[in-house]
Amino acid sequence: MIVMRHHVPRAGLTRDRVAGEAAVMADEVGLGRLTLAGLAERLGVRQPSLYKHIDSVASLRRDISVQAKRELGDVLARASVGRSGADAITAMSHAYRDWARRHPARYEASMLMPSPGDVEDETVSATAIQVITDVLTAYRLEGDDAVDAIRAFRSTLHGFVVFEAAGAFAMSADVDRSFERLVRGFIVALGQWNETVPPAR
Amino acid sequence: MIVMRHHVPRAGLTRDRVAGEAAVMADEVGLGRLTLAGLAERLGVRQPSLYKHIDSVASLRRDISVQAKRELGDVLARASVGRSGADAITAMSHAYRDWARRHPARYEASMLMPSPGDVEDETVSATAIQVITDVLTAYRLEGDDAVDAIRAFRSTLHGFVVFEAAGAFAMSADVDRSFERLVRGFIVALGQWNETVPPAR
DNA sequence: GTTTAAAGCTATTGACAATAGCCAAAATGG
DNA sequence: CCATTTTGGCTATTGTCAATAGCTTTAAAC
Numbered sequence: 001m002i003v004m005r006h007h008v009p010r011a012g013l014t015r016d017r018v019a020g021e022a023a024v025m026a027d028e029v030g031l032g033r034l035t036l037a038g039l040a041e042r043l044g045v046r047q048p049s050l051y052k053h054i055d056s057v058a059s060l061r062r063d064i065s066v067q068a069k070r071e072l073g074d075v076l077a078r079a080s081v082g083r084s085g086a087d088a089i090t091a092m093s094h095a096y097r098d099w100a101r102r103h104p105a106r107y108e109a110s111m112l113m114p115s116p117g118d119v120e121d122e123t124v125s126a127t128a129i130q131v132i133t134d135v136l137t138a139y140r141l142e143g144d145d146a147v148d149a150i151r152a153f154r155s156t157l158h159g160f161v162v163f164e165a166a167g168a169f170a171m172s173a174d175v176d177r178s179f180e181r182l183v184r185g186f187i188v189a190l191g192q193w194n195e196t197v198p199p200a201r
Numbered sequence: 202m203i204v205m206r207h208h209v210p211r212a213g214l215t216r217d218r219v220a221g222e223a224a225v226m227a228d229e230v231g232l233g234r235l236t237l238a239g240l241a242e243r244l245g246v247r248q249p250s251l252y253k254h255i256d257s258v259a260s261l262r263r264d265i266s267v268q269a270k271r272e273l274g275d276v277l278a279r280a281s282v283g284r285s286g287a288d289a290i291t292a293m294s295h296a297y298r299d300w301a302r303r304h305p306a307r308y309e310a311s312m313l314m315p316s317p318g319d320v321e322d323e324t325v326s327a328t329a330i331q332v333i334t335d336v337l338t339a340y341r342l343e344g345d346d347a348v349d350a351i352r353a354f355r356s357t358l359h360g361f362v363v364f365e366a367a368g369a370f371a372m373s374a375d376v377d378r379s380f381e382r383l384v385r386g387f388i389v390a391l392g393q394w395n396e397t398v399p400p401a402r
Numbered sequence: 403g404t405t406t407a408a409a410g411c412t413a414t415t416g417a418c419a420a421t422a423g424c425c426a427a428a429a430t431g432g
Numbered sequence: 433c434c435a436t437t438t439t440g441g442c443t444a445t446t447g448t449c450a451a452t453a454g455c456t457t458t459a460a461a462c
Contacts, residue, residue, distance in 0.1 A: 010427065010440060036419065045441075048420080052440050057419065081206045113367055123312030147374040151361070152383045154369075160352070161359030166314055166353075173348040177399060183396035196385035198378060209407060211458065237450065246410075249451080253409050258450065 009047045018043065018053045019063035026064065026105030034061075034105070036169050061109060066121050068103070068110035073128030075099045080131065081134045084138045084188045092135055093157060100161040107161065129154075141192055149193055204343050214244060219254045220264035227265060227306030235262075235306070257356060263309060269304070269311035274329030276300045283334050287388045289336045294358060294384045301362040308362065330355075338389055357387050 021042055026034045036057065040047040053058045079095030080088045100107040110128075114121035133150055141149050160182055169175050189196065222243055227235045236257065241248040255261045281289045301308040311329075315322035334351055342350050361383055370376050387400030388399065 013440080035417085045444085047418090049441050050424095050441085051420075061264070077261050104399060106215045111369075113365070113369060135348070144374045144378070146378045147372050150366070150369060151376075151379045152357075152376075152386055155360030155364055156353075156357050157360065158363065159356030159358065161353070161362070162312075162359065163356055166312070167432080168312075168314060169352060171347045173352075175352075177345070178349045178352045180399045181394075181397040182356060183347045184399070185394070186352055188393050188397060189386035189390045193382075193386070194390050195390060196382045198381045214409085236448085238448085247412085248449090249412085249453095250410050293438075 001089075011043060011049075013043060013045065013049075013053055013085040013098045015053045015063065017123050018050060019067055020058065022060055022065045023067060023103075023106050024110070026109070027103050028060060030063070030065075030106075031105040047192070062115070062118070062121065064106065065109040065112045066124050069108065069121075069124045069128050070109050071103075072096075072099055073124070073131055076128070076131045079154075080135050084135075088135045089153075089182055089187055089190075092132070093179075093186075097161055097179060100165065104165050107165075111158070138140065138191075139193070145193060145197075149190060152189070153186060156182060214246065214250075214366050216254045216264065219244065220353040222260060223261055224265045224268060224304075224307050224310070227310070228304050230261070231292060232265075232309045237261075243333075248401075253359065254393050259320050262313070263316070263319070265307065266310040266313045269307040270325045272304075272307065273297075273300055273311050274325070274332055277329070277332045281332065285336075286340045289339065290354075290388055290391075291384055293333070293336055294357055294380075294387075297358050298362055298365075298380060308366070312359065331387050336371075337391075341396070342394060345350065346394060350391060353390070354387060357383060 018039070022034060022039050025039055025042060029038075034057075036050050038046050038051055043050075050060075054063070056102055058140060076092050080092045082093050114125050117175070129150070132153060134145070134192050136153060143172050164175060164179075169178065175191060216310050219240070223240050226240055226243060230239075235258075237251055238248050241251055244251075248402060255264070277293050281293045284292050308315075312363050330351070333354060334347070337347060337350050337354060340350070361380060364377060365380075366372055370379065
């Protein structure tokens with residue numbers, strides 16, 4: 001029996017819309033529980049149809065990652081604009097944590113490394129990191145000193161955010177206060193950054 | 202055709218041996234790429250046979266996690282024994298990073314939270330964290346001050362280790378040196394820890 | 403030595419990503 | 433405004449995985 005289907009409108013998907021809805025779904029259910037079947041249902045489409053817009057699940061995650069890096073970079077830039085020094089670091093740190101809490105899967109995706117040769121991903125990653133670099137250069141750090149400080153700053157924020165998202169801070173103490181002290185502690189360390197240089201061996 | 206099988210000896214698996222080999226495999230291929238088919242082949246057994254020793258892949262990961270927490274806790278305890286203050290923190294930090302680098306999947310598993318009610322996992326998790334707590338109490342921190350410091354210390358180490366494992370420190374600067382400065386920076390912050398208390402609001 | 407429990411096996415199911423190949427809907431271009 | 437092409441859907445199917453059912457043999461227990 002031949003079924004005639006008249007005027008079934010298209011869903012009107014694009015690669016960006018698919019990645020966008022995937023990010024929303026991932027933030028709800030977790031990046032690891034994102035499935036094409038579930039995503040297709042949300043988009044009102046069958047699962048194989050998604051392959052008109054993505055190459056694979058890995059490429060979808062990559063698209064989420066690129067979008068997320070752009071968003072996070074923008075958030076950090078907006079938080080630090082017009083501020084400098086400790087003030088900028090504090091504002092940026094809080095913006096970082098808040099965004100990560102609001103978008104756990106996006107945050108997770110934003111920490112994925114670009115594949116070698118993926119110029120778009122490499123560019124957006126570098127741009128986001130540049131925002132952090134710019135804030136720290138107010139401390140007049142140069143060369144390896146700056147690199148070490150940036151690595152320390154990123155490590156500090158990332159570690160806290162991951163533990164918080166995992167629910168690893170179960171003790172009764174106020175987590176907001178712990179974060180505030182973490183940031184202040186980092187600023188203290190930055191103020192003495194040249195005293196942390198290990199002796200040449 | 203009936204096949205007669207005489208004297209096929211058993212593989213002699215136990216839950217611990219399965220988890221142990223799973224940990225080895227995971228460190229080689231990545232925790233996310235651990236499959237029962239691959240694990241069974243390594244153990245000289247068919248995939249469904251593993252279910253005589255595990256309940257599910259989730260439970261296998263939990264078993265890896267418990268083993269890993271025990272190992273990491275022991276490593277940290279051994280690194281800090283006989284030392285105190287900044288010396289203990291430095292030694293423990295390096296032991297932490299070295300172990301994580303040697304056992305990336307085990308490390309990842311060790312950061313999984315215990316399921317509520319899983320007494321064994323909760324116990325071994327608490328024991329590992331206690332090692333860190335003990336080292337920091339040499340700084341005479343009490344109550345929330347100590348909790349904040351422990352959270353900061355764990356965040357700092359974890360963030361660095363995760364970024365290093367992900368290959369996120371691609372810049373030319375020496376990663377060992379960056380780690381050394383991170384640890385020294387944390388110690389500097391600890392020395393001024395009460396100056397990081399946020400003003401009451 | 404007989405019974406029983408444990409540990410292996412084959413066969414099968416169901417979720418998922420992924421591919422092939424078809425058809426309708428938009429877009430393009432005289 | 434009709435003809436052609438391109439695009440975005442679709443069904444059907446495959447392969448990989450975790451997981452279950454049910455059988456058989458090994459090894460322990462009595």
